[in-house]
Amino acid sequence: DARVTQTPRHKVTEMGQEVTMRCQPILGHNTVFWYRQTMMQGLELLAYFRNRAPLDDSGMPKDRFSAEMPDATLATLKIQPSEPRDSAVYFCASGLVYGRTEAFFGQGTRLTVV
Amino acid sequence: TQLLEQSPQFLSIQEGENLTVYCNSSSVFSSLQWYRQEPGEGPVLLVTVVTGGEVKKLKRLTFQFGDARKDSSLHITAAQPGDTGLYLCACCARDDKIIFGKGTRLHILP
Numbered sequence: 402d403a404r405v406t407q408t409p410r411h412k413v414t415e416m417g418q419e420v421t422m423r424c425q426p427i428l429g430h431n432t433v434f435w436y437r438q439t440m441m442q443g444l445e446l447l448a449y450f451r452n453r454a455p456l457d458d459s460g461m462p463k464d465r466f467s468a469e470m471p472d473a474t475l476a477t478l479k480i481q482p483s484e485p486r487d488s489a490v491y492f493c494a495s496g497l498v499y500g501r502t503e504a505f506f507g508q509g510t511r512l513t514v515v
Numbered sequence: 516t517q518l519l520e521q522s523p524q525f526l527s528i529q530e531g532e533n534l535t536v537y538c539n540s541s542s543v544f545s546s547l548q549w550y551r552q553e554p555g556e557g558p559v560l561l562v563t564v565v566t567g568g569e570v571k572k573l574k575r576l577t578f579q580f581g582d583a584r585k586d587s588s589l590h591i592t593a594a595q596p597g598d599t600g601l602y603l604c605a606c607c608a609r610d611d612k613i614i615f616g617k618g619t620r621l622h623i624l625p
């Protein structure tokens with residue numbers, strides 16, 4: 402049963418701490434997306450990768466957020482330092498580009514910064 | 516400017532009723548996707564529509580892509596409590612990145 406796996410599912414941290422969220426995409430998928438979901442803004446695209454190369458991270462606050470794919474089975478999203486306004490659900494999705502891309506989502510990481 | 520505008524934002528109806536939700540844009544798309552998201556879960560792809568005027572059915576759900584490929588609708592017949600969730604439309608911006616509308620939050624009352 403192929404699925405995108407995200408860890409941790411929940412994270413509560415204090416303001417100023419570093420947060421790392423991890424994602425294992427579906428084997429064989431060549432595209433990875435990071436989204437942030439809030440009630441006010443909906444699903445916002447933060448960054449995405451094709452064949453492990455970053456294609457677009459314009460949706461990400463550059464001063465505190467970073468996204469990487471150290472290998473084909475792992476994508477990471479880091480926030481340093483974290484702020485209360487970063488509280489949201491962060492989703493990773495993977496897909497396979499074949500003319501059009503369809504996204505398969507993980508269950509998300511619910512981040513609370515206090 | 517939101518690329519995809521969804522309406523209504525919220526909808527609460529009785530079990531057994533029919534409903535339609537909409538996804539509109541000023542841009543022309545090569546394809547458009549509909550996802551459903553349940554609480555505590557990630558969105559799940561329901562359907563992709565590709566051709567202008569295309570209609571796809573998934574049990575009691577009917578998806579239509581506008582002739583000009585700038586809008587889409589989702590019609591649910593005889594809504595069930597299990598249809599409750601957030602319905603999102605999405606499309607590919609340049610470089611095949613997927614952008615989502617803000618969704619329609621649907622609640623079916625038993």
